[in-house]
Amino acid sequence: MELxxxxxxxxxxxxxxxxxxxxxxxxxLHDGHARLIERASxxxxxxxxxxxVNPLQFGAGEDLSRYPRDLARDQEIAEQHGAHLLFHPQASVMYPEGxxxxxELGGPGEGWEGASRPGHFSGVATVVLKLLNLVSPTRAYFGEKDWQQLAVIRRVVRDFNLSVEIVGCPTVREPSGLALSSRNSYFTAEQRERAAILSRALRAAQNAYAKGERLSKRLLDTARMVLMSERELTLDYLALVDExxxxxxxxxxxxxxxLLIAACLFGVRLIDNMPLSENAHA
Known part of the structure; x- marks a missing residue:
């Protein structure tokens, strides 16, 4: 594999x-990325x-400077799982002087993450468009953990008539249920286990739906009851949305x-999502 x-x-x-x-x-890179690379291969x-690490998608006070980095490890993981090329551009290449x-996004970029992190999806869409133009791929692979981001990218591809297939891949989780994320590295082992409360809350809402509950408010209240047991958690949003x-x-x-959720736990902002019914097709 070449760098x-x-x-x-x-x-x-x-x-x-x-x-x-x-x-x-x-x-x-983590096992979630590895699955994307394997499928691509x-x-x-x-x-x-x-x-x-795209500076445009980080807002003031966010974790750009401390975002975890380990290029040598990334090279090893990418090669092990089938990558042929690792493209590692400098910021000056992606965003030259001037x-x-x-x-600027409407539609799927509004609300939820778009409201909580102003400018975030503008930065995501800008860098993804540049990368798609540079690579000109047949297919591009994204994890479903960032569900709203996936919707934003699909809209950009559609609106700009790009000839690339966007492939969404299922969220990969730790045994506890915590969705894999590079930011999980900020946690201690105990904190990682406690962070799985987000997925447990969403599962509780799924279970309530499976038992016959059809009112969104009651489903979300079921999830909130689970979240209330974690005193260190600050909820940003919890929602049930359509396609x-x-x-x-x-x-x-x-x-x-x-089901969408965003919360801060031990100083780390986490997001997660699940289909309301595991048997339904999105």
């Missing part, structure tokens, strides 16, 4: 490839993994219905 920093070199290495799979990341002739363009990320009041059908 490449130049967009010109990247394009040269991909000339003639019948298909290219692309896994964009901010590095500090199964479905494409060449696989590119990018590692770039760079002023940004994507367009709009709140649902009464569930007439489970297809597309999604």
């Amino acid at each position: 490449i920093q130049s967009p010109v070199e990247l394009r040269a290495r991909l000339v003639g490839a019948a298909s290219v799979g692309f896994v964009p990341t901010m590095g500090f 199964q479905e494409n002739e060449r696989v590119v993994v990018s590692v770039f 760079f002023t363009s940004r994507i 367009n990320l709009r709140p649902i009041e009464v569930i007439s059908r489970p297809e597309g219905a999604r």
Whole structure:
């Protein structure tokens, strides 16, 4: 596997490839990223993994400076799971002097993370559009853990007529149920176990739905009761939304219905989501 920093070199290495799979990341790879890379390697002739901690998607007071980084480890993991190229551009390459363009989002970028982190999805959409233009992949792979981000990226691809297939891949979880995230490295072992309360709360709402509850308020109250047992947790939002990320009041059908949560625990902001019904198709 080659480590490449130049967009010109990247394009040269991909000339003639019948298909290219692309896994964009901010590095500090974990098993969730590994699954994305494995799937990309199964479905494409060449696989590119990018590692770039994108400053545009971090707001004031967020963790840009302390975001975990370990390029050597990332190279090892990417190669083990089938990547051919690791693209690691410098910020000066992605955003050269005089760079002023940004994507402004409506639709799926509004509300939830968009409201809690102003400018975040603008930064995400801008860097993803640049990376897709640089790599020109056949398929690009994203985890469903960032459900709203996935919706934003699909909208950008549609709105800008990009010829790439966006592939969403299931969330990978620790045995406790905690969704894998590079930010989990901020926790102690005990804190990681306690952080699984987010997934337990969503499971409680799923179970209430399976037992016949159809009112969103009652389903979310069921989840809140679980969350109340963790005194260190500060809830940002908890929602039940449709496929367009709009709140649902009464569930007439489970297809597309999604539970979303964001909370701060031990100084770490976490997000998670689950389908309302595991048997329904989004």
